[in-house]
Amino acid sequence: MNRLSIFILPAVLIVLLAVPLFVEDSYIRHLFIVAFMYAVLASNWDLSLGYTGLFNFGHMTFFGVGVYTAAIAAKTLGVDPWLAIPLSGVTAALSALLIAAPVARLKGIYVVLVTFAFSQLVLQLILSQSQITGGGEGMVRLPYLRLGDYSFIRDYKLGYYYVALGMLTLSTLFLTALVSSPFGKSLKAVRDNEDYARARGISITRQRIAVLVLSAIFTGVAGGFYAIYLRVASPEALGFGTMSLTLSMVLIGGVGTIWGPVIAALILIFATEAFAGIRGMEEARFIIIAVAMILVLRLAPGGVLALLNRLTNSTLGR
């Protein structure tokens, strides 16, 4: 992992920075933008699910809150989209604080049930408050990003590409700094041996609240960005489709890592888009993703990153 982060990852960033020089096709760039967005979602989810071992199945709530915050702020209230996107991070963190209060006291399966039920509740609220959220139709024609007179959609989405990459870079730096901090180490301690960690004076309640709130920040920002980029806010943001795709990224990338889900997001977005091009596969591709999730859990529980590490270690003579 360390070797990977020191040598390979800056190289990856440089390659990604250079991609628009070689790829002029606006559809391919769109796929990269969506992949960056999912990478933020998946890696932040892994902070609570994988790193902390908190059975959070309501992560999409934070994303959905972000999507609708940006949409309502930018369209209904006329806030500048540049402000609406970070605002999404704030409201998502607040919604995390709301659910964290009961979740912090619960154990095991009840955490799954309450977080999942919470996401369904937010979905119900969005659907029923149609005069604010547009209900099942969602909100369309949201304001887009511009700098002076320059619209970010121009030059084949060049501006959006770099905004998305910037967001992913910030989120990843934030996550890696977090997990290598003393706080991050205490998270691992609780996951691996709760009783011992508690005996060493770690407050599990406080930790869980902190993790949920911290993992919601960039998830909300990603939601806000997604709404402004696509110029649409729809209830599908909280649906099973988005959730299963993101969960499969966490699993396939490797639970308990930050980089695994990022890599998996890039692979899976391009793979599923390739499937979507085949007639009759629009729905069936989700079946393939689900099967892939099961296969990873059965055959390679460490995910892609564990396989990669094994490969790099063996080629470097370890």
Add this chain to the structure above:
Amino acid sequence: MTEAMIATILSGLVLGSLYAMMASGLSVVWTTLGVFNFAHGALMTLGAYVAWTISEYLGLGLAAGMVAGTLAAALAGIVIERLLVRPFYTNRNMLLITVMTTLAAMIIIEKGTQVIWGPRLKQLPRIADGELFIFGSAISVHEALIVLIAPVTLIALWAFTARTLTGRSLRAAGQNQTAAALIGIHVPHAYGLAYALSAGLAGFTGVLLGSIRFLTPTLGSEPLVKAMTVVILGGLGSLGATAGAAFVIGFLEAFLVLTVGLYWTPSLLFLTMIVVLIFRPNGLFGGRS
């Protein structure tokens, strides 16, 4: 006002009966295997669609459809247990892993029904037509039958798990795997049976629901969330607690729809659940473990 109250009570009875049937299936799998089956709602959908194919598409009648739907769901349950749950019995993170594998199963079934049966709305016929009038309030005969079927099914389920040798072996396997194996219970068989029983119950409930609502691939997802609310409130431990919580939720929901309307009901139900959990983290009827 009294008429509205009677209508509310009747509606609460119907909802409670349906929730009790859904949630008791979840409870059977939980108490025996320690697995929360996210595919439970999707199994309801599957049962309803298979019943529709037999009864409407092939024209063999509702009774045949009901049996086929129940059996198809039970069979799917056995497959899920075999392929998605059994390989992880010895895993330390079994609880979390099976949440994810059954979630995957849910996606496969839900998208599968969409691919096989298409997105067009379908509906199952009712068991019986007509309406009953109880103190001046109308209730369809079909819904009245659900209110009767639910307690009978629940009592049968309770009698099976508490009074028969096979049923008791499920509980034994749930309480202590090793000890159960020592006294000659084939634990994997017990697990498979529990899953089949729960899934069959889900399929049967799906058939009953398919005559009240339209069949869509997501037919089971909203009931699953309700069943979750029920098991959170009642605790997953015992059938009695689950059934009790189901009727509490059913009546509460009917009452909320009457007083605050359809839009705010889900939020208030959720709020109730959170308040209960803050004071009783093991559920309303759950013990202090």
